[in-house]
Amino acid sequence: MSLNVPTMASMMAQGETPDVLFWVGCSGSFDDRAKKITKAVVKILNNCNVKFAVLGTEESCTGDPAKRAGNEFTFQMQAMMNIQVLNGYDVKKIVTACPHCFNTLKNEYPELGGVYEVIHHTQLIQDLINTGKMSLKDGGIYKGKKITFHDPCYLGRANDVYEAPRELIEKLDAELVEMKRCKTNGLCCGAGGAQMFKEAEKGNKEINVERTEDALETNAEIIATGCPFCNTMMTDGVKNFNKENSIQVLDIAELIANAAEL
Amino acid sequence: MISSILFGLLFIGGFGFFTYNILKIRSNVLLGRDVDRKGNRAERWKTMALVALGQKKMFSRPIPALLHLALYVAFIITQIELVEIIIDGLFNQHRFFHESLGGFYTFMISFIEILSFLALVATVIFLSRRNLLKLPRLNMKELAGWPKKDANLILIMEIVLVSFIFTMNGADETAQLLKGNESYGFSISSAIGPLFFGGINSIETLHVIEQIGWWGHFFMVLLFLNYLPYSKHFHILLAFPNTYFSNLNKKGKLTNMESVTAEVKLMMDPAADPYAVPVDASSEPQRFGAKDVTDLTWKNLLDAYTCTECGRCTSSCPANITGKKLSPRKIMMDTRDRLTEVGDNIRKHGKDFSDGKSLLGDYITEEEVWACTSCNACVQECPVNIDPLSIIIDLRRFLVMEESKMPTELTGMLTNIENNGAPWQFSPNDRLNWANED
Numbered sequence: 001m002s003l004n005v006p007t008m009a010s011m012m013a014q015g016e017t018p019d020v021l022f023w024v025g026c027s028g029s030f031d032d033r034a035k036k037i038t039k040a041v042v043k044i045l046n047n048c049n050v051k052f053a054v055l056g057t058e059e060s061c062t063g064d065p066a067k068r069a070g071n072e073f074t075f076q077m078q079a080m081m082n083i084q085v086l087n088g089y090d091v092k093k094i095v096t097a098c099p100h101c102f103n104t105l106k107n108e109y110p111e112l113g114g115v116y117e118v119i120h121h122t123q124l125i126q127d128l129i130n131t132g133k134m135s136l137k138d139g140g141i142y143k144g145k146k147i148t149f150h151d152p153c154y155l156g157r158a159n160d161v162y163e164a165p166r167e168l169i170e171k172l173d174a175e176l177v178e179m180k181r182c183k184t185n186g187l188c189c190g191a192g193g194a195q196m197f198k199e200a201e202k203g204n205k206e207i208n209v210e211r212t213e214d215a216l217e218t219n220a221e222i223i224a225t226g227c228p229f230c231n232t233m234m235t236d237g238v239k240n241f242n243k244e245n246s247i248q249v250l251d252i253a254e255l256i257a258n259a260a261e262l
Numbered sequence: 263m264i265s266s267i268l269f270g271l272l273f274i275g276g277f278g279f280f281t282y283n284i285l286k287i288r289s290n291v292l293l294g295r296d297v298d299r300k301g302n303r304a305e306r307w308k309t310m311a312l313v314a315l316g317q318k319k320m321f322s323r324p325i326p327a328l329l330h331l332a333l334y335v336a337f338i339i340t341q342i343e344l345v346e347i348i349i350d351g352l353f354n355q356h357r358f359f360h361e362s363l364g365g366f367y368t369f370m371i372s373f374i375e376i377l378s379f380l381a382l383v384a385t386v387i388f389l390s391r392r393n394l395l396k397l398p399r400l401n402m403k404e405l406a407g408w409p410k411k412d413a414n415l416i417l418i419m420e421i422v423l424v425s426f427i428f429t430m431n432g433a434d435e436t437a438q439l440l441k442g443n444e445s446y447g448f449s450i451s452s453a454i455g456p457l458f459f460g461g462i463n464s465i466e467t468l469h470v471i472e473q474i475g476w477w478g479h480f481f482m483v484l485l486f487l488n489y490l491p492y493s494k495h496f497h498i499l500l501a502f503p504n505t506y507f508s509n510l511n512k513k514g515k516l517t518n519m520e521s522v523t524a525e526v527k528l529m530m531d532p533a534a535d536p537y538a539v540p541v542d543a544s545s546e547p548q549r550f551g552a553k554d555v556t557d558l559t560w561k562n563l564l565d566a567y568t569c570t571e572c573g574r575c576t577s578s579c580p581a582n583i584t585g586k587k588l589s590p591r592k593i594m595m596d597t598r599d600r601l602t603e604v605g606d607n608i609r610k611h612g613k614d615f616s617d618g619k620s621l622l623g624d625y626i627t628e629e630e631v632w633a634c635t636s637c638n639a640c641v642q643e644c645p646v647n648i649d650p651l652s653i654i655i656d657l658r659r660f661l662v663m664e665e666s667k668m669p670t671e672l673t674g675m676l677t678n679i680e681n682n683g684a685p686w687q688f689s690p691n692d693r694l695n696w697a698n699e700d
Binding site for chain 1: 655671
């Protein structure tokens with residue numbers, strides 16, 4: 001099934017306004033693994049006939065890693081450029097599959113003139129299911145499977161979103177198993193604060209390995225995440241233990257799209 | 263009479279010196295940059311009530327929380343007894359409230375005694391956690407030396423203080439019995455008093471012992487009070503203002519640097535006059551980010567004085583857990599130590615004195631600053647809403663924007679964002695390619 005991915009520019013040319021802008025983010029646009037998550041989100045949006053659009057080549061980095069690396073100039077340049085584009089299209093509502101983009105758009109753009117309703121894709125999917133726009137059959141492919149959820153810091157602690165992803169896992173008829181450190185106590189995957197782009201400082205262990213141990217202890221068959229960076233870190237962690245054949249790392253959007261056979 | 267005067271002098275001296283130290287700390291805190299923490303008062307009071315008064319965040323670790331609660335409640339309730347001690351001391355009375363309050367007095371002192379006993383138990387357990395069980399969080403290297411002594415000293419002072427209460431009440435109870443009077447009926451001292459002092463057959467001697475307990479208790483209260491400003495234990499007071507002035511925004515939101523906003527707007531406005539006088543010409547150009555404590559906000563500095571070095575932050579820090587040098591607790595301890603030093607320098611040598619040292623470099627290393635994942639675990643964990651992350655980010659801002667010092671990979675990442683709008687080297691024109699790939 002080919003994806004229907006309208007851009008803001010093409011929609012505007014047809015005199016149409018989307019209900020929601022899908023902010024894809026740099027990972028979702030360029031990283032091979034994250035692109036699969038992006039496509040899963042689009043499949044869900046297409047399936048539910050959500051009137052959405054992407055910015056396409058008009059999108060640019062939100063500036064999150066620059067800000068967290070301490071470069072406020074680069075961050076604000078990025079933010080102001082993005083806000084010009086977003087405000088130019090009169091965007092009201094944004095959904096994104098990246099908690100870093102989510103946090104920046106939601107919390108750090110308003111002071112610079114970019115005020116939008118920003119939601120994480122798990123919240124949108126939760127809403128689609130709860131309002132009956134999407135339904136999952138009983139006994140889908142994840143029925144009874146043990147799934148653990150790794151809380152992305154920028155979704156959980158940073159923005160207090162803990163329930164939407166968990167509710168979706170339960171919708172899969174799967175068994176949600178929590179790691180010993182979860183929700184407010186969740187351990188970071190190691191990628192935040194611009195760490196994704198640099199080697200870790202000297203220590204005795206990689207953070208993603210420590211976190212993967214938490215996940216392996218649950219004996220889950222699937223580690224679910226809601227963040228492309230967490231996904232990379234956990235996937236690497238699983239490889240570190242040579243467990244890639246027995247445990248999968250999947251985004252909530254992929255789980256839902258797979259379960260709905262999209 | 264003489265004892266009343268002696269008491270009065272001790273009282274005034276003790277509280278006077280305490281006030282002097284409080285004012286000193288206040289002026290140190292006010293060396294920080296301004297930050298607005300005024301609005302939303304209802305929410306602020308609520309946060310203070312829940313987090314400081316109600317100890318909400320302590321209970322994420324129930325065992326130390328219960329032990330701490332015993333100490334906390336005992337400490338607060340004992341202050342009622344302090345009121346009586348002050349009245350007795352100043353006006354040469356003995357158990358001033360005893361007659362007027364009657365049965366309620368017995369109940370109150372009994373209640374204080376039970377709490378004091380629980381506090382004693384908690385203190386002993388706390389001491390053994392530190393020194394016998396050697397809990398990792400309470401034995402990290404940043405605690406070597408004074409911080410460790412400070413912690414033990416506080417606990418020992420608490421034991422001594424409580425012992426004086428029981429000495430006082432116990433001797434008094436025994437004396438009552440010896441006089442043929444009825445016991446006061448205090449819950450614990452009516453039992454342990456005769457046990458310890460029952461062999462003494464002189465009312466005089468018992469009276470002296472009671473006086474030793476009474477004066478000892480009062481002296482310990484003053485000592486404790488005046489020790490606080492020098493100690494990590496200062497949290498018992500600052501927890502309240504510190505939680506009141508909490509950051510009420512989502513934890514993920516980092517502060518916006520308005521000075522940068524002005525510059526960026528200028529850069530993006532083709533009609534801007536680069537030589538124009540800044541709107542607010544009176545303001546001194548500020549340093550970007552923080553190199554020293556005076557570049558931090560007063561709330562960061564209040565945080566530093568509020569920290570009681572419990573280490574919950576550090577024990578939940580992913581960098582620290584995996585052996586990196588970063589410890590959020592050390593960030594707070596360093597900030598306080600440096601601030602004390604800067605404050606003393608200013609008082610000694612005047613406002614413009616520089617000792618050539620700074621928080622970044624002499625106290626906190628770049629390696630620590632770069633190990634942070636900004637995951638907010640430290641902020642989440644802190645039982646008194648301290649925010650080590652905002653200090654770390656401000657130190658990074660100084661390194662990057664003032665000194666261009668950062669790990670080389672980050673230079674590349676930033677260049678990529680500036681050149682192609684993504685942290686990796688991809689062409690912005692390829693941003694939508696995913697839509698047409700299989």
